[in-house]
Amino acid sequence: MLNEAALLAEVKEDSVVKLLQKVIQIESTNPPGNELALARWLADYFTQASVEAELLEYEGKHANLVVRLQGRGQRPALIFSAHMDTVPAGEVPWMFPPFSGTLHEGKIYGRGAADMKSGLAAMAEAALILAQSGISLGGDLIVAFTYDETHGLQGAKQLLGNGYLEGAGAVLISEPSTLDVFTAEKGALWLKCRAKGKTAHTSMPQLGQNAILKMAHFLHRVEESLDLSADHHSLLSEPTFTVGTIHGGVTINVIPDACEAELDIRLVPDMDYQKVVQRVRELGEGYVEVEVLDWKKPVEGDPKAGIVSLSLQAVEEVTGLSRQPKGVSYYTDGSVIANSLQIPMVIIGPGDTGETHQPNEHVEVSRLVQAVKIYLLIATRYLAGTQ
Numbered sequence: 610m611l612n613e614a615a616l617l618a619e620v621k622e623d624s625v626v627k628l629l630q631k632v633i634q635i636e637s638t639n640p641p642g643n644e645l646a647l648a649r650w651l652a653d654y655f656t657q658a659s660v661e662a663e664l665l666e667y668e669g670k671h672a673n674l675v676v677r678l679q680g681r682g683q684r685p686a687l688i689f690s691a692h693m694d695t696v697p698a699g700e701v702p703w704m705f706p707p708f709s710g711t712l713h714e715g716k717i718y719g720r721g722a723a724d725m726k727s728g729l730a731a732m733a734e735a736a737l738i739l740a741q742s743g744i745s746l747g748g749d750l751i752v753a754f755t756y757d758e759t760h761g762l763q764g765a766k767q768l769l770g771n772g773y774l775e776g777a778g779a780v781l782i783s784e785p786s787t788l789d790v791f792t793a794e795k796g797a798l799w800l801k802c803r804a805k806g807k808t809a810h811t812s813m814p815q816l817g818q819n820a821i822l823k824m825a826h827f828l829h830r831v832e833e834s835l836d837l838s839a840d841h842h843s844l845l846s847e848p849t850f851t852v853g854t855i856h857g858g859v860t861i862n863v864i865p866d867a868c869e870a871e872l873d874i875r876l877v878p879d880m881d882y883q884k885v886v887q888r889v890r891e892l893g894e895g896y897v898e899v900e901v902l903d904w905k906k907p908v909e910g911d912p913k914a915g916i917v918s919l920s921l922q923a924v925e926e927v928t929g930l931s932r933q934p935k936g937v938s939y940y941t942d943g944s945v946i947a948n949s950l951q952i953p954m955v956i957i958g959p960g961d962t963g964e965t966h967q968p969n970e971h972v973e974v975s976r977l978v979q980a981v982k983i984y985l986l987i988a989t990r991y992l993a994g995t996q
């Protein structure tokens with residue numbers, strides 16, 4: 610019989626804090642996404658603990674890192690999923706330098722502290738404790754640390770395409786959740802819209818066609834008329850529409866002949882994204898062209914899956930808090946992993962959902978330590994086979 614108390618006693622705050630600080634100090638902002646340096650450092654960290662890690666390098670600067678703890682083949686594998694890239698630190702000055710990993714009053718500060726180097730460090734720590742415990746697992750534990758999650762999910766796509774995640778029965782993702790349990794996520798539809806006009810001197814605007822004004826008119830129409838409210842999901846909030854970027858014009862006294870805007874539309878499962886594209890195109894018909902940049906599928910999830918009840922149980926045991934499955938508005942590597950493998954997804958991370966992409970991003974050390982324990986309990990119970 611597995612002695613869980615002995616396993617949890619192996620979780621040392623000092624060790625996971627140091628690991629997270631180091632991981633924050635190796636900058637991996639995307640763009641450009643220099644995840645390779647971080648992946649190399651993590652590969653060494655596992656190797657020094659006598660755990661084999663496979664570094665998969667792409668284009669000289671990106672990398673995925675995979676660690677597979679072999680089980681006895683009695684159970685499907687469990688994926689520990691985390692991404693290594695972060696969004697940039699931004700222009701606003703931070704209380705502590707964003708790549709310092711400063712520990713201050715029980716919190717660790719830095720870019721990625723919440724999203725999601727804390728989740729990554731907690732998963733790495735849990736995997737190492739498990740590997741060193743000598744416990745024989747019924748199924749494999751696959752640690753999948755990816756690149757480019759914050760943008761195109763390329764790292765997860767590479768791992769899937771190359772068969773690294775085969776045999777998995779569930780995926781546990783350590784994106785920020787404040788240790789809440791998420792089982793569904795929205796999809797993200799990214800559109801590029803282009804308005805064309807005709808240049809003229811601004812003293813004679815009647816001779817030109819103003820592309821910026823066309824775009825402004827179009828964006829207003831989309832905001833007023835793109836009705837997404839009919840679609841509901843029991844765990845997710847309503848679909849949303851935002852304009853992320855707009856570019857147009859060259860100088861103040863020339864009528865602009867081009868304007869581009871990028872739209873981010875978040876959809877719930879069961880919505881036909883092509884119908885939404887079609888509707889946006891109709892609204893711009895004759896004066897704005899609409900191109901689909903990317904479509905990240907939503908994750909419907911299965912709140913009744915075994916991994917979900919195991920997760921709720923583990924979270925309650927470690928934190929004392931009783932949770933219900935919820936959904937999130939952000940996308941994760943689960944969009945490709947859970948949908949492609951047709952497996953249930955659970956998101957539990959120590960980061961606070963509200964800290965994501967903010968200045969002074971931080972994580973509570975107490976939650977970081979709790980996350981390691983939660984991952985240990987979920988992995989050992991999900992992967993327990995017959996002895």
Ligand SMILES: [Zn+2]
Nearest residue numbers: 692724725784
């Ligand atoms: Zn993230």
